[in-house]
Amino acid sequence: MRRPDYRLCDQTVTVYRRNGRDDISRTVFDRAFLDIKKVRNVEKTGSDGAMSFLLVILGDADVRDGDKAIHGEGPEIGTDAEWQQFVPSKVRGLCAVRWADPKYLGGEVCHVEAGG
Numbered sequence: 001m002r003r004p005d006y007r008l009c010d011q012t013v014t015v016y017r018r019n020g021r022d023d024i025s026r027t028v029f030d031r032a033f034l035d036i037k038k039v040r041n042v043e044k045t046g047s048d049g050a051m052s053f054l055l056v057i058l059g060d061a062d063v064r065d066g067d068k069a070i071h072g073e074g075p076e077i078g079t080d081a082e083w084q085q086f087v088p089s090k091v092r093g094l095c096a097v098r099w100a101d102p103k104y105l106g107g108e109v110c111h112v113e114a115g116g
Contacts, residue, residue: 004110009033009058014074015097016086017067024077031058034071036095051088053095053115060102060109067097069114 013032017025033056055069063069068086070093077086088094098116102109 004105006031006058006111009056009111012072013055013057013069014072015057015061015063015067015069016074016077016083017064018080018083022079024079024083026074026076027062028073029057029061032056034069034095036093051095055095055097055114056111057114058111061112063097063100063112063114065097065099067100067114069095069097 009031011032011034013029013034015027015029017027019025034053035055036051036053039050039052053069055063057063068088070091077083086094088096096116097114100112100114102112104110
């Protein structure tokens, strides 16, 4: 069985999760890949621009729908007020996770993919 080539997973990415009121966790991953791109949403009434992203984190990373991710070592976010302002429309490069999917090799998780 051929092992995946993870040479592109050389970025640092920070993932945030709101666990409860004023309880925001922040995890920095050093072996990750985050690719953000502009896409075009086409509907019956026309089209508009949107952002799409793919996040790959090596190992069995705990990433879920509702988390947020950003390139590099992101800032500390500790309160609900800060969380409410920490949104993609206000923070350049911030991504809102809509799905996460672990990938297996030999019966073990080799990496997790997430996107939105």
